[in-house]
Amino acid sequence: METYMKMFKEPTSRLYVNHNALLDLVSMNDKVIIFRHINPDPDALGSQNALAIILRQIFPNKIIECAGNTPDNLKWMDNLRKEAYKHYPTRRKRASDQLIDDSRTIGIVLDTANLDRIDGDYEGLHEMHKLFKIDHHPVKHGYNLDYCNVFIETNASSTSEMIARMFDDVVKESEDRELLALLYAGIAGDTGRFMYDNTTNITFDTVGRLLGRFSSGSRHYVNMKLGSINEYQANLMGYAYDRRYYLNDNVVSLVVPYSQIRGGHEADAYVTIGALQRLEKPEIAVVAVENEDGSYRIHLRSKFKPINELAAKYNGGGHPLAAGAKAKDRDEVAKLFHELAEEW
Ligand SMILES: [Mn+2]
Structure with missing residues (x-):
């Protein structure tokens, strides 16, 4: 915990500070549960599943879990993560899972304004002050005290945009169509496919980096999923x-x-x-x-x-x-x- 508190004193960008704070926190624990809001939308699922892939890639020895129920029409997003996991086999043996208790677990809450909108069992982690939040929803200041650390950017179009920028080093090297598709889907979802006013130059810059490595087939797949109605x-x-x-x-x-x-x-x-x-x-x-x-x-x-x-x-x-x-x-x-x- 000390190393991570020290990070905040470094005179550097918030993005970098939060990136390091999060990685430090993960490295000090055995298990990470990634939460997002109830009734998830593409941004909630895009950021959740993308972060799971990124952490699995960086920390093959840790258990990375995604919490929450996904409606049928968005299950394709969870499936993208399961596909990507095949490229990053876990080095964790199943039997050792049972040794993990909450004291070696942290929760990362994404895209969720209020605690009671979290989909999943967060209460134990909340009591132990082991929730880290990444979000673009504005909240009253006091609400942030529920977390051991928060990274909130209300100007970000989406939480997926924040994750893409926060892990730019991973994303810019990545050949994973699943990871790129999830981040693109999250950003496209929250911006109404780049029509809403929350779309900024940073949004286009972020999406530009994703699309540079993204086949037209994958892009077509996501556009069809988001743009068509049943x-x-x-x-x-x-x-x-x-x-x-x-x-x-x-x-x-x-x-x-x-x-x-x-x-x-x-x-x-x-x-x-x-x-x-x-x-x-x-x-x-x-x-x-x-x-x-x-x-x-x-x-x-x-x-x-x-x-x-x-x-x-x-x-x-x-x-x-x-x-x-x-x-x-x-x-x-x-x-x-x-x-x-x-x-x-
Ligand atoms: Mn969002």
Whole structure:
């Protein structure tokens, strides 16, 4: 721990400091669990799986685990990691796994604003102050005390962009199509394939480095995966444009009942917020998607005024202009909609 605290005194770039701090922390432990947020998106899975490949490559003697459940439509991202692992066989014998306890384990939390959004058992590691966080979501200062160290860059387009830059030395040498594809998918996902305002010169610089080593076939594969929609999603987009409802001139809303998902997956419904967000006039788009148990998942998008504080009030959070929340029932959805209509 001492060596890693010393790193912070070196007069050098934050990126380099955090890169070293993380590697030091990993080297002092036997096992690393990489966490990301619930209901993962391509950035969460891209950064998680890419970091797992990178650490497996650097530390073949350590156990590297990825926590969390992945929805079927994004399983291809976990599969890319499993493919890449074949190039980096672990030197760890299975039997010795059992000797590892939490005291020799650290957790790295990626792309997750709040602790309670972590997908997996992080509590033990949290109590021992063994969580390291890498993220691009802005959070209130006190939240960082939950971690032994944090690396937050709110200007980064995505956590995948941060990982690509942090491990530039590995990435620029890498011939792994899986690693490059995961990082590219994460960045493309969070930037709406480079259309959103979070896309910066640094984003293009990072992607440029990836694409330089990336076959057009791999790029086509990722673009197809991210850019195409399934039949359920096509139905849901039609439903979104059909049933959109203006709470006032500035706020467009939609409620998607569970029955509308009709055989698809709840995660398919994120396309509805993408659809409403594209409307020229309203400043705010809000979608409430009903879960099987009658609770709702809320998606919020704003063009200018931050909505993440409002999301936090409803058990959520996220970026100033793109956030998520939860409502326990239809009444709570109505309450949130009412609050939006009043404020905007
Ligand atoms: Mn992200």
